[in-house]
Amino acid sequence: MKILLLAFNVQEDIFPLGLRYLQAFANQHHPDVDVQIKEFSFGNRTAYATNKNIELQALSYIFLEKPDVVAFSCYIWSAQMIKDFARSIKSMNPAIKVLLGGVEVQESLLESSIDFIIQGEGEIAFKELVDFFKGLREKQDIHNIMYLANGVLKKGPTAFIENLDTIPIPFNNDEHIKYTVMRLETARGCAFDCSFCHYAIPPLRHFSLPYMEKSIAELFRSYEFSYLTILDGTFNSDINRMFAILDMVECEAKRKIKHIIIHCEMRPEMLDKEIVEKLQKYSFKMNIEFGLQSTHPEVLKAVKRYTNLSKVRENLALLDNSSINYKIDLMYGLPQDTFFRFLLSARFILDNAKKQHNLVAHHFMLLNNTDSLQHENVDRYTDATSGMVIRTETQDAFDIYKTKLFLDLINDELDVCKHIQRKN
Amino acid sequence: MPMLRKVKIHLKEVEKIIQTLPLVIKIKTISELNDALAILASHPHPLKGLELSMTDAIALEKKLSMQEISYLSILVDSEPKATSWRNFFLKNRIVEIFSPAEFFKPNLVPLLKGASRIVLTVKTEDDLENVPRYFSEMISIAQFPLIKGAPFCKIPMEHSYELYDQNNTQIKSKPTACAACLFTNNCPSAQGFLPIPLIDKNKFEDALRFLHHENTAARF
Numbered sequence: 001m002k003i004l005l006l007a008f009n010v011q012e013d014i015f016p017l018g019l020r021y022l023q024a025f026a027n028q029h030h031p032d033v034d035v036q037i038k039e040f041s042f043g044n045r046t047a048y049a050t051n052k053n054i055e056l057q058a059l060s061y062i063f064l065e066k067p068d069v070v071a072f073s074c075y076i077w078s079a080q081m082i083k084d085f086a087r088s089i090k091s092m093n094p095a096i097k098v099l100l101g102g103v104e105v106q107e108s109l110l111e112s113s114i115d116f117i118i119q120g121e122g123e124i125a126f127k128e129l130v131d132f133f134k135g136l137r138e139k140q141d142i143h144n145i146m147y148l149a150n151g152v153l154k155k156g157p158t159a160f161i162e163n164l165d166t167i168p169i170p171f172n173n174d175e176h177i178k179y180t181v182m183r184l185e186t187a188r189g190c191a192f193d194c195s196f197c198h199y200a201i202p203p204l205r206h207f208s209l210p211y212m213e214k215s216i217a218e219l220f221r222s223y224e225f226s227y228l229t230i231l232d233g234t235f236n237s238d239i240n241r242m243f244a245i246l247d248m249v250e251c252e253a254k255r256k257i258k259h260i261i262i263h264c265e266m267r268p269e270m271l272d273k274e275i276v277e278k279l280q281k282y283s284f285k286m287n288i289e290f291g292l293q294s295t296h297p298e299v300l301k302a303v304k305r306y307t308n309l310s311k312v313r314e315n316l317a318l319l320d321n322s323s324i325n326y327k328i329d330l331m332y333g334l335p336q337d338t339f340f341r342f343l344l345s346a347r348f349i350l351d352n353a354k355k356q357h358n359l360v361a362h363h364f365m366l367l368n369n370t371d372s373l374q375h376e377n378v379d380r381y382t383d384a385t386s387g388m389v390i391r392t393e394t395q396d397a398f399d400i401y402k403t404k405l406f407l408d409l410i411n412d413e414l415d416v417c418k419h420i421q422r423k424n
Numbered sequence: 425m426p427m428l429r430k431v432k433i434h435l436k437e438v439e440k441i442i443q444t445l446p447l448v449i450k451i452k453t454i455s456e457l458n459d460a461l462a463i464l465a466s467h468p469h470p471l472k473g474l475e476l477s478m479t480d481a482i483a484l485e486k487k488l489s490m491q492e493i494s495y496l497s498i499l500v501d502s503e504p505k506a507t508s509w510r511n512f513f514l515k516n517r518i519v520e521i522f523s524p525a526e527f528f529k530p531n532l533v534p535l536l537k538g539a540s541r542i543v544l545t546v547k548t549e550d551d552l553e554n555v556p557r558y559f560s561e562m563i564s565i566a567q568f569p570l571i572k573g574a575p576f577c578k579i580p581m582e583h584s585y586e587l588y589d590q591n592n593t594q595i596k597s598k599p600t601a602c603a604a605c606l607f608t609n610n611c612p613s614a615q616g617f618l619p620i621p622l623i624d625k626n627k628f629e630d631a632l633r634f635l636h637h638e639n640t641a642a643r644f
Contacts, residue, residue: 125605242600266480296630347637361623398563402582405568412540413471417446419516420470 002034004067008054012041013180015223018102018122019073020170025123028168030130036065047288055085062089067096069133071118071126072378074102074292076365079109079385088114099129102196106216106368107153108148108384113136117146118370121188123167124159160202164188173222182225186212186245190233192267194305196293196334198287199233206241213248219305220252230264237267237284239275261285268319268328269311276318288319290328294337295345296380302336303372313352320354328353332403333364333389335375342403346410361407363390363400364372430474430495432592435459448495450469454480457487470494470520477501477508493519500527503536522572525551533561542572543585548616552578559583575602576611577620581631586612590635608634610635 003026005019011242016039023035038061042054063072070089072082079102086098090113100109101118110117118125127145131137139147141161157375161167165188189204190197207215219228236242246262253260261284268290294300294310305381319326328349332342346359366372366380379385390397430446435456441447447467449460451474464472469490474488481488481498488496489511500523512519523532525546536542542574544558552574562569567623572585586593587610596613598605605611605621606628622628 337628340634343582343634344630347634400570401563405563405566406582408566409541409568416516416518417470420494424470 001032001069001130002065002067003036003069003071003130004062005035005071005073006058006063007037007039007060007073007075008081009039009041009075010077011181012039013178015179015182015225016073017072017170017183017185021167022071022101022122022126024168024170026127026130029127030134036056036067039231040209053087055081058085059088059092062096063092069097069099069129070122071099071101073107074100074104076104076367076386079104079368080382083109083111083113086111089113094232095258096312097133099126101126101248104368104386106384110146110153112148112150112227114200115147118144119146120144120158121160123161125156128222130297147327160205161188162205164205164207169211169215171215171218171222179223179225181229182219182223183231184216184219185231186235186241187232190303191237191288192234194293195303195374196331197233198367198370199280200371201369209241209244212245216245216248216252220256220258225260227263228258230262234270235264235266236270236275239270243278244283246279253284254414257297257356263287263288263289265291267307268326269308271315275320276315276322276324280323286324288324290326291331292328292345292349293331294334294341295348296337296341296419298336299334299341299345302375303334313348316352316354326353327354328356330359330361331364331393332407333395333400335372335378335392336394337392338394339399339403339406343406346407349408357418358411359407361403363404430471432497435463437465441581443465444469445469446495448473448475448497450497451480454483457484459494461487461490464492473497475499478504488512489514496520498522500524503527504532509535509538525554528554528558530557530561535643537565539567541570542567543572546571546573549618550572551576552617555579573612573615575617575619576607577605577614577622578617581607581622581628584612586610587597587631587635606632607635 005022007016009018016037019037022193026033026035028089074082082100089096089098097119098113099116100114101122105117105119116129121144124143127141128137130192131147132139132142141154141155145156147154187204187206189202191204192201249262266288271389292307293303293305293313300307306310330345330349349356349359364380365386367386377393379388379391380389389400431440431442432448432450433440434450446469447464449463451460460474471494473493473593475497475500478498479502491616494517496517496519498512498519498521504527506510509577519521520541520543521536521539522543522545525544542562546552555571559569569583570585571579571583574584576584581587590610593612595609596615598608598614599619602608602614602621604623606625607622
């Protein structure tokens with residue numbers, strides 16, 4: 001049996017960690033099955049809108065490779081195109097089984113050209129689907145899947161991998177592929193419950209430290225890379241664990257004499273002087289991303305993100321006097337947000353994040369499968385797939401767009417200042 | 425990060441200069457230019473420049489092409505022509521244009537593409553007639569619409585230029601109808617307009633909070 005795990009991506013030099021997990025887990029149980037990964041990059045979105053060469057390229061690849069199964073990883077930028085692509089595959093060869101998975105999928109994507117949707121964690125479902133294709137398992141016993149039976153939606157039982165260490169380490173590099181950005185997952189789920197975030201969906205579990213140690217060693221042994229992105233919704237939620245993992249990375253980076261930049265996500269209020277001092281001592285550079293999103297209590301309450309702002313202020317001052325780089329983000333268009341509430345949040349950043357040269361704010365994307373979908377009177381641009389919010393109880397499309405324009409206006413000035421300061 | 429706040433002064437007000445803030449010198453005649461440039465040359469903040477009329481700006485076009493002028497505030501004082509603008513829109517320079525309603529016509533919009541911001545200046549209720557059109561035209565060139573001269577009650581308040589320019593806003597005497605308004609100490613004027621006092625504290629809570637902490641030099 002030949003299975004093609006396929007993804008359409010914007011960038012092509014980022015390690016496909018999710019697909020590697022599926023491949024490794026399936027191969028652990030079915031070493032006889034040929035599971036291949038192939039990514040297609042459309043790079044420039046504008047070019048993609050006016051031609052469909054990438055689809056033609058991928059269809060031709062499938063035509064030549066003749067897989068029995070094609071499984072797609074759907075993310076925010078690819079979910080809309082996948083439905084049409086699935087139809088094209090079935091038109092080319094109806095015998096090919098088509099699977100969809102990834103954080104984006106939900107039952108509205110299900111139609112006759114799609115045989116199965118894997119919802120939630122994919123490893124167990126993917127392995128059990130291979131069981132099913134080989135005649136070793138009944139369809140109704142497959143976990144985390146959805147499918148249509150005579151036009152009726154059927155769902156399998158739900159399962160999570162309780163012990164993450166049972167997933168084989170995904171960092172073998174037999175193909176000698178080069179990636180600029182490698183990804184290292186240290187946990188699944190999150191200690192927090194923010195309604196807009198995918199991290200909050202599954203229960204919180206961690207890979208054990210011995211697993212992390214082997215994983216990090218394998219990663220450094222197998223790949224040349226410049227950036228290491230740590231996938232953990234709140235890396236500093238357990239300080240001892242965070243430092244244990246960073247120590248492992250430091251050890252391997254020194255052994256390989258590698259200059260790398262680590263990117264991770266933290267909560268600013270959970271830092272202190274001692275932590276900041278310790279973080280500065282590593283040989284690698286650290287870029288920390290803080291998702292503040294808003295400073296307004298009504299907005300934070302609406303998205304279940306509770307933040308101690310005085311602590312944030314205090315810790316940003318610590319970071320401003322350190323060698324650590326950080327980026328603190330806001331979102332506009334959140335439930336209960338208004339233009340003035342956003343302005344108050346923006347001013348908090350301008351007044352307190354002195355190291356940051358501009359305001360970073362993202363349009364709130366209402367993601368499939370997140371609690372934010374439950375908000376009443378919130379509408380998004382796209383129907384079945386995740387997309388930008390165009391209306392909330394407190395804002396219309398113009399309110400949201402004007403916030404973006406105001407943001408541009410502020411950043412124009414900040415960019416001019418930054419440019420002149422650099423020149424001088 | 426005080427970068428967004430700036431001090432706008434006339435030449436005779438040099439004592440108001442704050443070294444750590446951006447500086448804009450308002451020049452009334454061409455003869456003031458050299459003195460203004462001398463002050464700007466020694467000002468340490470990267471954002472610094474001039475406010476002047478469009479007529480003067482065109483007359484001084486070559487001098488204004490200096491890279492040292494990173495901020496240019498142009499007051500439209502006659503019917504703008506296509507050739508009037510292009511040379512002012514330099515990379516790494518903020519250019520703001522104040523256009524009276526009488527000169528602001530849809531065919532002006534394409535000419536202004538490249539400006540950092542365009543501010544419609546109004547004096548009477550009649551000037552507000554075309555505000556919805558002004559908003560849509562501004563949006564079509566990705567500009568945040570700003571209006572100078574209108575009371576807060578006559579336009580969506582966030583589009584008032586004075587909201588972000590409290591330091592330079594002269595609070596003039598108000599009609600009796602304004603007495604109960606929450607913004608009597610912040611709103612630029614109600615003369616020439618039919619005011620509708622804004623009295624809903626809940627509705628304007630966040631705007632009031634914003635203004636309460638806005639007692640610094642101007643944002644814009």
